[in-house]
Amino acid sequence: MKLLLSLLCLLCLHLAAADRPNIVVILADDFGYGSTGAYGADPALVRTPHLDRLSREGRRFTDASTTSSVCSPTRYSLITGRYCWRTSEKSGVLGTFSPLHIETTRLNMASLLKKHGYSTAAIGKWHLGYGTADDSPQWRTDYTAELSPGPLDIGFDYHFGVPANHGDLTGIYVENRFVYGLRQGKIPAGMKVPGTDSDGPDFKTTYTPEDTESGRATILDLDAPRRVNERVMPLLTRKTADWIRQQKKDRPFFLYYTPVAVHNPVTPDKDLAGKSKAGPYGDWIHELDRSIGGVLAALDETGHAENTLILFTSDNGGVFKPERDMPQTDAFKAGLKVNGALRGGKHTVWQGGFKVPFIARWPGKIPANSVCDEMVSLADILATTAAIIGEKLPAAQQAAEDSHNILPALLGEQAAPARNHLIVHSSDGVYAIRKGPWKWVEGIPAAGIKRTRSDEFIPTLFDLEKDPAETKDISAQHPEVVQELSALLNQYRNGGYSRELPPLHETGQPKIATLPPLPGSPLLEAPLASLPDKPWAITRGTWKAEDKAVWGIQKGPKDAGATLRVPVTFTEGVLDYSIQFQGANRHSLRIEAGEEHHSFRIEISPSYIGLTKNPDPGQSKEQTVPLARKSLELQTGIWYPVRITFHGSEVTVQVNDTRITGTHTLLIEPKKALNFLVFGDRAGFKDVRLIQTQPQSKP
Numbered sequence: 208m209k210l211l212l213s214l215l216c217l218l219c220l221h222l223a224a225a226d227r228p229n230i231v232v233i234l235a236d237d238f239g240y241g242s243t244g245a246y247g248a249d250p251a252l253v254r255t256p257h258l259d260r261l262s263r264e265g266r267r268f269t270d271a272s273t274t275s276s277v278c279s280p281t282r283y284s285l286i287t288g289r290y291c292w293r294t295s296e297k298s299g300v301l302g303t304f305s306p307l308h309i310e311t312t313r314l315n316m317a318s319l320l321k322k323h324g325y326s327t328a329a330i331g332k333w334h335l336g337y338g339t340a341d342d343s344p345q346w347r348t349d350y351t352a353e354l355s356p357g358p359l360d361i362g363f364d365y366h367f368g369v370p371a372n373h374g375d376l377t378g379i380y381v382e383n384r385f386v387y388g389l390r391q392g393k394i395p396a397g398m399k400v401p402g403t404d405s406d407g408p409d410f411k412t413t414y415t416p417e418d419t420e421s422g423r424a425t426i427l428d429l430d431a432p433r434r435v436n437e438r439v440m441p442l443l444t445r446k447t448a449d450w451i452r453q454q455k456k457d458r459p460f461f462l463y464y465t466p467v468a469v470h471n472p473v474t475p476d477k478d479l480a481g482k483s484k485a486g487p488y489g490d491w492i493h494e495l496d497r498s499i500g501g502v503l504a505a506l507d508e509t510g511h512a513e514n515t516l517i518l519f520t521s522d523n524g525g526v527f528k529p530e531r532d533m534p535q536t537d538a539f540k541a542g543l544k545v546n547g548a549l550r551g552g553k554h555t556v557w558q559g560g561f562k563v564p565f566i567a568r569w570p571g572k573i574p575a576n577s578v579c580d581e582m583v584s585l586a587d588i589l590a591t592t593a594a595i596i597g598e599k600l601p602a603a604q605q606a607a608e609d610s611h612n613i614l615p616a617l618l619g620e621q622a623a624p625a626r627n628h629l630i631v632h633s634s635d636g637v638y639a640i641r642k643g644p645w646k647w648v649e650g651i652p653a654a655g656i657k658r659t660r661s662d663e664f665i666p667t668l669f670d671l672e673k674d675p676a677e678t679k680d681i682s683a684q685h686p687e688v689v690q691e692l693s694a695l696l697n698q699y700r701n702g703g704y705s706r707e708l709p710p711l712h713e714t715g716q717p718k719i720a721t722l723p724p725l726p727g728s729p730l731l732e733a734p735l736a737s738l739p740d741k742p743w744a745i746t747r748g749t750w751k752a753e754d755k756a757v758w759g760i761q762k763g764p765k766d767a768g769a770t771l772r773v774p775v776t777f778t779e780g781v782l783d784y785s786i787q788f789q790g791a792n793r794h795s796l797r798i799e800a801g802e803e804h805h806s807f808r809i810e811i812s813p814s815y816i817g818l819t820k821n822p823d824p825g826q827s828k829e830q831t832v833p834l835a836r837k838s839l840e841l842q843t844g845i846w847y848p849v850r851i852t853f854h855g856s857e858v859t860v861q862v863n864d865t866r867i868t869g870t871h872t873l874l875i876e877p878k879k880a881l882n883f884l885v886f887g888d889r890a891g892f893k894d895v896r897l898i899q900t901q902p903q904s905k906p
């Protein structure tokens with residue numbers, strides 16, 4: 208009893224110690240380290256009075272890092288406290304029609320704060336998908352229907368969003384679970400989707416390819432009010448300020464506000480056009496700053512500001528492509544160092560892609576007009592929030608896997624650094640790890656990435672203290688550092704979390720499925736320890752025998768895949784082989800079937816399996832029939848078993864422990880030949896074995 212009482216007392220103290228401030232996270236888009244006055248932008252070029260005010264009233268971090276140099280992965284990390292490369296997303300960003308990427312059961316900023324009684328909202332760019340995909344390869348978000356699951360299913364009470372990007376091909380807003388003002392679609396009977404009837408300055412009836420980022424996208428056909436690009440920022444600001452004004456004094460709130468600025472297309476509103484001395488991009492920065500001013504004003508007016516923690520940051524660095532004619536380049540030529548003195552920018556593995564402004568204000572708690580040089584990550588916001596509200600995080604392998612509590616750094620308290628390592632990941636899937644002064648770039652792109660940015664695809668080591676602009680690779684001088692950082696990267700990457708050091712035994716080899724051996728005498732058997740004899744034939748690309756396997760290498764990026772063909776006739780049966788990826792984009796097994804040169808293909812890549820009926824000779828590409836598709840995860844350099852079972856009109860493909868099944872009437876036809884194709888450089892095969900099974904006679 209005594210123990211229980213003292214435990215209760217401890218709990219009371221703990222609760223009393225916890226705060227429940229309002230939390231406002233503002234995540235700008237593509238806003239570079241050097242683009243605001245607070246971070247050294249020349250006021251003669253751009254003026255950011257509201258961000259500068261935030262910095263004066265709060266704490267400016269000089270070494271805050273995104274987790275990725277592009278949008279969706281960093282957004283995932285901020286909300287979940289987990290590196291996004293631990294998910295199926297290994298490079299690039301989510302598509303406009305991708306499913307919701309945050310698991311609805313996963314602890315995240317919104318669910319955590321909602322549990323603690325917060326009112327919650329996500330307003331602005333979303334870019335984390337809507338809906339749940341099925342196995343169908345054609346699946347895509349249906350914007351004419353209810354967009355579930357979405358933000359409201361992970362803990363947000365309110366959502367007003369731009370689905371993917373400023374200038375995406377939807378041209379609409381989403382409010383809660385439907386396209387804002389949707390007039391026609393799969394709307395439940397008796398329900399009217401809320402939205403505007405009048406065009407006004409913020410809405411219009413049409414949205415054209417010229418409105419999109421690329422200037423030539425095919426616009427999604429929807430009967431709903433369309434965005435006016437120049438008015439997206441003012442409208443999002445108004446929605447955000449309105450939401451703040453609706454909040455009650457007795458209930459804390461969490462606002463995740465994600466302006467679309469300063470992502471392309473660069474569309475400052477009319478009254479700001481021409482006001483900066485850095486061209487339209489400078490005006491676009493002014494637009495972002497004005498929006499911050501709108502949010503601050505709403506907090507001031509309502510008296511919420513005093514009890515509000517604001518974090519302002521960006522999802523990745525600014526676009527920096529000085530060789531290209533674009534507004535950012537004009538700003539750069541005018542003298543604006545979009546990413547400060549850092550190398551590279553958005554997409555890249557260099558610091559310009561990751562190092563971003565990070566300003567924290569919490570009156571009376573965070574020392575005003577202060578600077579913190581500690582290394583922090585946007586993934587740390589979740590663990591820090593948990594610390595503020597007094598919630599103990601689950602074990603590191605269960606949630607907030609990569610999130611460190613940086614509250615002492617925010618508050619300016621004397622404490623050991625929250626983290627002494629940090630992993631960053633480029634759009635091409637190149638990993639880099641930082642520890643102390645060092646940054647080691649592993650230099651290996653994700654599977655399927657064309658090797659265009661070759662300087663990023665080389666292992667390199669930098670001393671960021673002496674060389675913040677990453678000019679000098681010193682890996683040859685410090686092999687021991689390379690070895691240490693490479694081992695540490697592997698341990699954190701394979702161990703599933705980095706909030707703590709995962710034990711080495713969890714970082715072992717991936718699980719390989721053991722398939723029961725095929726009975727009976729094979730119709731086809733080829734160990735492929737050397738290049739096989741006739742009837743096997745190399746029909747395309749380069750094939751080499753090495754390490755008791757044969758390896759296919761596609762000749763050039765524009766050539767067809769490397770092809771190894773073997774004729775073999777069977778109707779029903781089971782085909783086994785082993786596959787290993789060493790950089791190839793994908794393998795395709797083309798199966799010729801029937802009399803009229805019909806064929807199917809089974810595609811296996813490190814991230815998916817697919818089954819497809821190919822167009823017949825003379826048919827167009829549109830006649831392709833996708834039959835089944837599923838995501839999976841295969842690592843480079845590991846042999847995985849493949850088993851393909853042909854039974855009647857059905858084919859089941861198993862790769863390691865992932866299975867798909869597809870049916871097509873033509874699959875009943877006798878199979879005539881197998882073609883092993885490799886796209887990219889390179890993939891290996893061995894232990895091919897095919898047994899025939901008797902077709903079941905019909906009862």
Ligand SMILES: [Ca+2]
Nearest residue numbers: 236237278522
């Ligand atoms: Ca971005």
